[in-house]
Amino acid sequence: MFSKACEYGIRAVVFIASQSVQSRKVSLKEVAKEIDSPESYTSKILQKLVKSEVILSEKGPTGGFSIDYQKLNSIKLERVVVAIDGDQIFKGCGLGLKQCNANMPCPLHDKFKEVRDKLQNLLETTTVLELAEKIEYGLGFLKR
Amino acid sequence: MFSKACEYGIRAVVFIASQSVQSRKVSLKEVAKEIDSPESYTSKILQKLVKSEVILSEKGPTGGFSIDYQKLNSIKLERVVVAIDGDQIFKGCGLGLKQCNANMPCPLHDKFKEVRDKLQNLLETTTVLELAEKIEYGLGFLKR
DNA sequence: TTAGTATCGGATAATTTTGTCCATTATTAT
């Protein structure tokens, strides 16, 4: 469904958010450990998220990654996914035609669009904060 | 969503089905042309579908690919997808945990499962014949 | 029986995705 990079990205953002709620910045090492991902690769993904302004980063000791407290409840999952995987997953044709086009649709268009739209809706309505809270309350896990 | 191989595979099966309805066998060349896919790569994908008994193949002149007329209306899209991509797409965890587990779920589990189940339902209820008929009636397209 | 045709299967190549390594830069505390 999502690329591995995107899966790591979402898990990372959710973890960072769960710590930002408590005003704690987290290091790359900590992130990779908590979401069980390869450290160096995770670094690249976080850099992308910093550039697309989903998360903040500060260098030096006491530095680390965080999410702006003001924005915390307004960041939707959609931003994370688009920053990493682009929007093909909820815009593109299910059968791989260059672009989804209802006027000259693939035979799966109608049914596929329903699923795709449901996914888009999920991504556009689910907040990172909402997911982070599940972690806090032990109702959700980022590794096993 | 689906791998490129799977997209080609579905398009190919739908095209083959649309011709099998008229008792016409089709060659690899014809398939690749009609679904606009790389011929040699498509060959590999069709071989997989032959081995998983989704389609039939015959060698030699007058040979080609086809689908058993009897099975035509009972073949679900799910079989094609599983033969090529496996079942991770509608069984796996959306955030990439080793396996989806409601007892120790990722924070997206509940919402993601809804989408995933809808996709699974689509794949399990949509028949290849149904899609092939859209092609016949000009209501669906396999290339553009 | 032979020539022609079409899939099969194995080897190989190109591309993309995933993953690693390390020197550099920015920041902080001493």
Next chain:
DNA sequence: ATAATAATGGACAAAATTATCCGATACTAA
């Protein structure tokens, strides 16, 4: 100032996916 710390950015490597090529195999028709 200096040493320690943590992200950054670039080069590089491994693995998976996508794609090509070609000889072998099976079949048909003449």
